[in-house]
Amino acid sequence: MSMSPATQQEFDTQSLFYNRWKSRSLRNSLMNWVSGSIALIACLPLLSLLGMVIYRGSRALSWSSFVELPPAPMQEGGGFGNAMVGTITMVSIAALLAVPSGILTAIFLAFLGPDSKLAEAVRFVARVLSGLPSILAGVFAYAMVVLVMKSYSAFAGGVALAVLMLPIILLTAEQSMRMVQARLIEAAVGMGCTSAQVVRRVLLPTAFPGILTGVLLAVARAAGETAPLLFTALFSNYWLVQEGQLKLAEPTASLAVFIFNFSGSAFDNLVEMAWSGALILVLMILTLNLSAQLLAKKLQR
Amino acid sequence: MKIDPMRRLVLSLLVLSCAFVAGCAKNESGSPSSSSGSSAARTKLQGSGASFPAPLYLRWFKDYEKESSTVYVDYQAKGSGAGIQDLINETVDFAASDAAMTAEEIAKVKNGVVMLPMTAGKVVLAYNLPNGPAEVKLSREAYCKILMGEITKWNDPVIAACNSGATLPDVAITVVVRSDSSGTTHVFSTHLSAVNPQWKEKYGINKTINWPNVSHLVKAPKNDGVMALVKQTPGAIGYVEYGFALQTKQPVATLENQSGSYVKPTTQSGQASLASVTDVPEDLVVWIADPVGADCYPIVSYTWLLCYQKYSDPAKLKAVHNLVDYCVGEGQSISESIGYIPLPPSMIEKVRAATAKIQ
Numbered sequence: 084m085s086m087s088p089a090t091q092q093e094f095d096t097q098s099l100f101y102n103r104w105k106s107r108s109l110r111n112s113l114m115n116w117v118s119g120s121i122a123l124i125a126c127l128p129l130l131s132l133l134g135m136v137i138y139r140g141s142r143a144l145s146w147s148s149f150v151e152l153p154p155a156p157m158q159e160g161g162g163f164g165n166a167m168v169g170t171i172t173m174v175s176i177a178a179l180l181a182v183p184s185g186i187l188t189a190i191f192l193a194f195l196g197p198d199s200k201l202a203e204a205v206r207f208v209a210r211v212l213s214g215l216p217s218i219l220a221g222v223f224a225y226a227m228v229v230l231v232m233k234s235y236s237a238f239a240g241g242v243a244l245a246v247l248m249l250p251i252i253l254l255t256a257e258q259s260m261r262m263v264q265a266r267l268i269e270a271a272v273g274m275g276c277t278s279a280q281v282v283r284r285v286l287l288p289t290a291f292p293g294i295l296t297g298v299l300l301a302v303a304r305a306a307g308e309t310a311p312l313l314f315t316a317l318f319s320n321y322w323l324v325q326e327g328q329l330k331l332a333e334p335t336a337s338l339a340v341f342i343f344n345f346s347g348s349a350f351d352n353l354v355e356m357a358w359s360g361a362l363i364l365v366l367m368i369l370t371l372n373l374s375a376q377l378l379a380k381k382l383q384r
Numbered sequence: 385m386k387i388d389p390m391r392r393l394v395l396s397l398l399v400l401s402c403a404f405v406a407g408c409a410k411n412e413s414g415s416p417s418s419s420s421g422s423s424a425a426r427t428k429l430q431g432s433g434a435s436f437p438a439p440l441y442l443r444w445f446k447d448y449e450k451e452s453s454t455v456y457v458d459y460q461a462k463g464s465g466a467g468i469q470d471l472i473n474e475t476v477d478f479a480a481s482d483a484a485m486t487a488e489e490i491a492k493v494k495n496g497v498v499m500l501p502m503t504a505g506k507v508v509l510a511y512n513l514p515n516g517p518a519e520v521k522l523s524r525e526a527y528c529k530i531l532m533g534e535i536t537k538w539n540d541p542v543i544a545a546c547n548s549g550a551t552l553p554d555v556a557i558t559v560v561v562r563s564d565s566s567g568t569t570h571v572f573s574t575h576l577s578a579v580n581p582q583w584k585e586k587y588g589i590n591k592t593i594n595w596p597n598v599s600h601l602v603k604a605p606k607n608d609g610v611m612a613l614v615k616q617t618p619g620a621i622g623y624v625e626y627g628f629a630l631q632t633k634q635p636v637a638t639l640e641n642q643s644g645s646y647v648k649p650t651t652q653s654g655q656a657s658l659a660s661v662t663d664v665p666e667d668l669v670v671w672i673a674d675p676v677g678a679d680c681y682p683i684v685s686y687t688w689l690l691c692y693q694k695y696s697d698p699a700k701l702k703a704v705h706n707l708v709d710y711c712v713g714e715g716q717s718i719s720e721s722i723g724y725i726p727l728p729p730s731m732i733e734k735v736r737a738a739t740a741k742i743q
Contacts, residue, residue, distance in 0.1 A: 155439070155442035156438065157631050230473060233473075235430075318460055321428075321456060325426060325456075330428075333428065334430055347606065347609045347612055349608050349609075349611030349612045349628050349631070349632045350608075350631060354612075
């Protein structure tokens with residue numbers, strides 16, 4: 084009994100309390116600060132880019148930016164209305180090509196033959212494709228469409244963008260279909276559903292938010308691509324619609340190429356226009372990305 | 385119950401996309417007939433190529449579109465080399481180049497080529513020299529050595545020798561050259577080869593030059609890019625068409641010509657250089673490597689519109705004829721204000737005669 088107080092005295096209980104001046108605590112808080120501030124620095128590129136684009140881009144932005152054609156050098160005013168129409172059209176063409184094929188492939192990968200040799204090969208190809216430099220998609224579409232049709236065109240641009248969109252749509256759609264609970268599918272099969280019925284009534288509706296997220300991300304990526312469009316759609320100083328006809332087989336303007344061409348210009352008005360175009364493109368892509376993330380959150384809940 | 389609206393959405397999207405595809409297909413099959421058939425449809429000419437005359441061409445084509453109710457013309461300044469490539473691949477209706485075309489290139493064009501000088505321009509050395517003198521003169525030795533990377537400071541004795549009385553700042557030179565295949569480079573290197581044997585031997589004449597491997601030489605695409613880089617870089621000097629320097633209010637060097645006098649790039653000095661060459665070959669490709677005459681600006685060149693000899697679409701054929709007619713006619717009156725040299729009357733006649741070859 085008399086021993087215990089003595090042992091208590093020998094053991095320094097103070098050392099168990101947190102002391103911020105001890106070397107290990109100092110090291111700990113130092114590292115916390117370092118990683119915290121580096122995390123902040125990681126946000127810096129996006130924030131400074133946004134700030135710069137908003138600051139420079141909003142100056143020349145006006146209603147005419149949306150409804151007028153690009154100015155010639157040494158001309159004042161003008162806009163990039165045709166480039167906005169062109170971007171939306173070409174991304175739509177790309178989506179029309181990539182979304183159906185992407186989703187159908189994903190159905191095969193996730194449901195019909197998930198363990199087949201073919202599925203393995205397709206997954207591998209899709210992953211390689213998703214890492215493909217975007218300019219190669221442009222070269223591909225140049226050879227396949229431009230040289231065959233003998234003209235730069237919105238179609239060619241759409242094909243190039245579709246090549247970039249396909250792997251994103253395919254892989255995210257497969258992922259979200261795999262997340263559909265097996266018991267739902269088993270129940271459907273148990274009730275005598277055919278594969279087609281399972282896909283239509285269970286798999287697609289349940290995975291729908293995830294699929295849509297992938298589609299939105301793919302669209303956002305495609306909308307911002309410049310390199311593939313340089314080879315395929317070129318640019319145009321005119322509207323896509325002439326005399327009530329959609330001129331999809333002719334060179335087509337896009338926001339990305341508009342920014343690329345005009346930002347390198349030596350003329351102040353054209354450079355200002357490029358900044359405004361950049362602001363609009365960033366806002367378009369940001370909206371798509373944010374809605375994709377909102378959808379993804381909804382999916383998790 | 386919850387599933388239904390989603391299914392409807394997917395279904396309606398599918399229907400919509402089918403309708404869109406059908407619409408496109410219909411439109412595609414409809415377009416060729418309409419361009420030649422109904423007279424109300426407008427004909428489009430697509431061109432690409434040189435950036436050297438691009439400001440003038442874009443102005444011409446916009447003005448021409450206003451005047452002609454049936455034709456509209458689009459032009460993309462990609463550089464002469466890219467324009468020629470487009471012409472060979474038949475992805476455009478016409479191209480433009482300030483290096484004309486080599487016999488080898490012409491041989492690759494199935495439908496044949498007609499080369500028509502449209503305007504002429506002066507290649508100037510635009511510079512950006514803070515606290516520099518009002519006028520910078522460059523002797524032939526000076527600008528050749530600058531381009532070959534041998535002079536690195538603005539106050540180098542070689543530059544100082546031709547600017548007596550002026551104080552040149554102690555600023556490092558940045559040489560800005562073209563990164564793409566360029567007719568302007570072709571014109572400039574043609575001149576440098578004519579005046580400097582060392583240049584001729586080491587770098588020669590080409591649309592792309594194997595530039596000296598020095599750290600103060602940077603590359604930029606197209607006339608626009610070179611001009612923009614010069615404007616942004618203190619101490620920079622680069623070669624561009626005069627109009628680009630004029631419109632961006634960047635100073636240009638006064639250059640020594642063959643007779644030893646220093647000449648500013650003006651319309652008069654440019655016209656003097658054009659006039660110094662009298663015999664024009666049948667293909668209308670004339671090089672003015674080093675014009676002789678005290679008033680001549682040393683680096684001047686024509687720039688060519690490259691048309692096919694045969695157009696299968698009669699509407700396009702007519703449009704090309706009308707367009708060329710407009711450019712060498714009415715169009716010449718605005719070239720000077722944008723910084724180009726109007727064609728001499730004798731050349732205009734030759735161009736008009738040559739358009740007969742386009743059928």
